[in-house]
Amino acid sequence: LAIAALLVMGALGLLRALSEPSSGWHFDIGSDKQVDARESAGSGRLKDVSAVRGVNCQGRAIEAAITPDLMRETGGIARYYSEHEKFYAEHHRLWELLACSHAAGQPLEIQHSAGLTSAALQPKSLSELGLRFWFPWTFGLLAFSVGLAVWVYRPVDRSASWYLLASASYAFWVMVVAAMGSRLLTQPSFGLQALHLASHAAGYLYLIGLCMLLWRFPTSLARPGLSENGFMGAMFAWAGVFMLIDAMQWVPTINLGFRLPNLVLAFVLAALYVAQWRVSSGDPLKRASLKWLGFLLMITLSLAFFTTLLAIANQWTAGRMAYGFAPMSLVFLGFVPLVTRLKLFKLELWWARAWLWFLGGVLVIFLDVLLVRWLALDSGAALGIALVLAGWVYFPMRQWLWQRVQQSALPQANEVLPDIVTLSSQADRSSHAQVWQQIWDKQWQPQSLRELPLVELLEIQEQGQVLRIPALGHLPALELGMPLRGQRLFNLSDVQRAQEIHTLVHLGLEAASAAKKGALQERQRIAADLHDDLGAKLLTIAQTAQNPQQGGRVAELARQALEDMRLAVRGLSATPVPATDLQADWRAELFARLDAAGVEAQWQANEPDASLQLSAVAQVQLTRVLRETLSNVIRHSQARHCSIQVHWGDASLSLRIQDDGIGLPQSQALPAQRHGLGLNNIERRIHKLGGMASWQSSPGTGLSLQAEIPIRLLRADAGA
């Protein structure tokens, strides 16, 4: 049924437009305000057409004058009913001439400035309709199809019925305008005035349909003493009375008979919109629908208003009004997303900006018309001045409006930064959940905030009514109800900001846990150092100090303990050290100590890779190995020479320290007995670094230590 209705509507418009016989010439107002005729299939042009001649149905030759007034788009543009009557009477006469000549097979003779041109009359072809017809025709049918679709989608909803009425009226109205506006010369006189009246009726029905829609949508405004039927009755009564006045021409001007009552209906529509807006306070979903609808209405009604105004002001001729009215179908086309509720919340992002942009355009047109009409400027100058005025008046205003819109904006994301820092720096987790909620509460002031067991994606749900935040480690997943205590819906920019905050918190927590882990490792390292080295030495001091003869040994142990502490503290600063620097330190220390002890040192080393950085642990442990080995040489070996070889290979560091002293007594080759020399300690340190150590000793040839340590385990970036 709906498709049939659509086809009928399209066919009617087409048939009406094609009912005119074609002379092959299209009559229009030329640039000199005179009537010109253009060849529809060619580039011929007849200037200053003054009359056409043909025969009437009795076969008598008749003539009809052609005036610019006749070329107006419709009779409805006229101000007085008398003009309007004259327009239709003249077209009636023209039609008689055209139709009878066509029936009699007589040509149409066109009187113009260069003489008389004779043109054969044929049925009008589709190609002669032009964009002036197809453009409004297409939009009219599109709008009608949306109305029908909504109605099919929700047949029981009375809003849908009213909506259908509005779209059907609009389609009919546009069909009339399209057919009339695309005429080559005239239209069949049959029903010409009836169609005109019908188009006026359609104008009323369009507004009544929209008013009734706004009465019901999104909230019914019916209340005791003001029923829907009562309201509808009043609307129809108003339209009926003025249709009668319009038809009977009881008032002198069309302004009073049609335009003013229509404008009143437009104001009713606006009032209804305001009423809906107030009723929907606190319901962002309805508000969003209203914003969208209001935006569409604003565009379409303003377009209709200004098109009419411009048409009257500039005495537009055929076709242009149709262009102006066609975009009015937006109110129907734009209803599609509203009906299907597809991603409605996207609207929030741009509706204000789009609206302001549109207002700017409207202002330019308004000023242009104002200047042309009342200051009688020529249209070029008027447009220029209008643009300048709009620039000065409108843009500051737009700025102001935009700031008003922005004022209701939520705090910037960086305002929650202190809370994020608190989350990542506070070790005590008990308050974390509270701070976590506080972050979201501060950012959106949601109507509700509750924990959810599981949220997988950070996204908007339920048409923008809630925003779901996934859990982060020990912080629970959350669901935020509408922002600003329920004043609006969540939109895509909210999601973006939420994502940013979520990521920030995530990074903060990660950094905190990494720092905690690092600190723990460092503490463990220091504890191990103190326990293994310092603790052992202090214990030995405590035991040894009881024996007064061991004073020298105690002092020696205490000094070693201090050295241990120094190294542990140096390890605390934990900065990586270039291998070249460490090697230089070793060299200087070895020479200084051996020299002081009267042992001749032989140093042999290759340069390590300049970019090699050693970790603090490696640096401390390697230094200890060298020191302790050297201490043994100085104290126990009675050596006179000591050679130190350091070789930095591709994969490993090898150390070789050899003296020419007394070597190990045979019995001390056993591990348990080497303890006194601290050889076990040295071995343990090398093992700790991941290396291998071996001792070689024979009486008379001295003691040598050979150690191999993989360089990758010594590197600063070896993954602490």
Added chain:
Amino acid sequence: VKTVLVVEDLPDIRQWLCDTLTQAFPHTRISSAARVDEALYLVQNQAFDLALVDLGLPDGAGVEVIRHLRDSQPQAISVVITIFDDDAHLFPALQAGAFGYLLKEQPQDLLVTQLTRITQGEPPLSPAIARRVLAYFAQAQNRRAQSFVALEHQIELTERENEVLLRVSKGFTLPEIAKQLGISRHTVADHVKQIYRKLGVSSRAEAALEAVRRGIVNT
């Protein structure tokens, strides 16, 4: 060495230092202080040839005493006594004018040897300190190149001094360096002394430069 100032807060260590000093320089007069304010009072009222200064004092940093001594008694030799020998601890003191450092835990006889060496003009210089000094002068040159103010007497290391520093930073001993450069050990020690002196003077000049820079900004 006739008069010595000892600034050390631990009484036992202070006593031990005094004993060591008496061993190193018999017939010397020793004044001791446990706090920065006491030390500053002494510096104001007495002339010293040598000062042993602990860095961590109860009412402030020993560096203050060293700086004060350098400004009011340039002929006095300040020596840091510490248990931490790393460059991060020592460098600020050296910049303030300290002429070497001693580790507190060393046996007394070793300390005596080192003290004698310092007073004879041969302060110890570790590779780590040498690296810091090299970096410092390189930076100072950079800063000067970028500044608007030209100093009348720019403090720069001579090529020889640079050479010595570089070798110390690589771990070579002073006798080795003397041999490598074909100069006497005494000359190398002189270079080291100059390096210490220039470090102190340059730091003071840097401070003055900074003050001038701020003055320009302020006025």
